[in-house]
Amino acid sequence: MKYAGLLVMPAGFFLTIAALVLFAQPAQRGIFVVCGLAVEILGLVVAVRGHMPARGESQS
């Protein structure tokens, strides 16, 4: 799951870049850039959840 989250984050970045290239209107660009960021945050949440150690795992 952690790797899935880390792969989703670049996908959000490319969505952001695509918005800049494809749209000329500031409003459309803005919406898609925010969507790209939302995808990245989703990926970050998945990555964070994937890296959460089971309680007790760190006890040596």
Added chain:
Amino acid sequence: MIPAPLPANSDTWYGLALLLLLLAPLAIAGLALVNTGLGRSRSAAQSILGNIAIISVAVTAFALFGAAIAGNLPGTPGGAGHAFHAAGYPWNWIGSGSFLLSGFGSAPVPAQLALLFELWGVALAAIIPWGSGADRWRLAAGCAATALVAGVVCPLVMHWVWGGGWLAGLGPNFSLGAGFLDPSGAATVHVVGGLSALALVWVIGPRAGKFPRGGISTAMPGHNAVYVLFGCLLSLVGWLAWNAAGAMLWMNAPLTALPVIAVNTVLSAAAALGATLAVTRYRFGKPDASLCANGWLAGLVTSSACAAVATPVESIFAGLVAGIITPLLVELHELALSVDDPSGAIAAHAAAGIWGLLAVGFFAPKPGQLLAQLTGIATLLGIVLPLLYLLFALLNRIVPFRVDPDGERMGMDLHELGGGAYPEFVIHRDESYR
């Protein structure tokens, strides 16, 4: 009588920029003290030695090949780079500067000053994750990871932002304000450093006993609040110089703008400290010294983005927000997300830096600036963080990051250095090993 403003790039301008750059390392020294103070006493000597070693590796790696990637030599700031064309736009993605600092001595003075600024920048970015890996990150592994951060990742982002790269080109190419604005390294230094800290704690895992089975996380407070708070004071001096020098170099700020930048820096830090004091007083009944230090640093990090473009009132607002989110994020990391970050670098550097960069979008007057800032933030989260994680995960297979369990129990000082930082003090048994 108010003196007439000096023309930018005069000899006085160069001299002052150099003087400021000679004061800027105080920020690094302050952060080294914070890192050491927030670790445990049995790892203090390894921590402070690690800070010095990491600074050494960082500046060497940057001089050998990082400066070429950053691309400010030869020529002037905003110099050469390799670009590809896609969708009708140029994407300048990596610098084409000279390796081994060749041509440094004969480069124009602004390029030399820019390189010195970047040199300090990679050193500061490299020691940020060192505090997050406290008590378990091996010194050799820390140095190896530093070579990657300071030699590759930081210079790459520096090129995009300061070296005429594609983020700087968002203004002319896409009509997004003045392009991505980061006058004093909030993105290139602090967010990169903070994201390195996040990637590190994911790869290395929490300290032994930090998250026990069936209970809340174990409190492992820093061993010396005086180091931490004195480090904060020392950082202020460095940050004042850092923000002023950054504005001069990357925004061509005149000397008359520097007092406002200094005031904005102090106000941002002060507001952040006040907010953190209030939040921790409300949450825990008493102010928390280490969280207040994180809040202060978060205010300074926010000022790295905002100080050159905001008014004093806007700086206070930016600092207040940073001071509120930092302690809450540290608590969230520890209690809900099981992220063991002893120095709070992820909140104080990554989160506060991102907030500062976003705030620039609100404060800067040019239309489209907010979109440029959002694009820069998307780049940091979407490209830089996965890249750092990938590099750290691969490096961890070659040079194991984590000390063995016996070494962690014994303390990094005895295990790695053979002697403690406080040999005449009795070190109490750690309650987490019951």
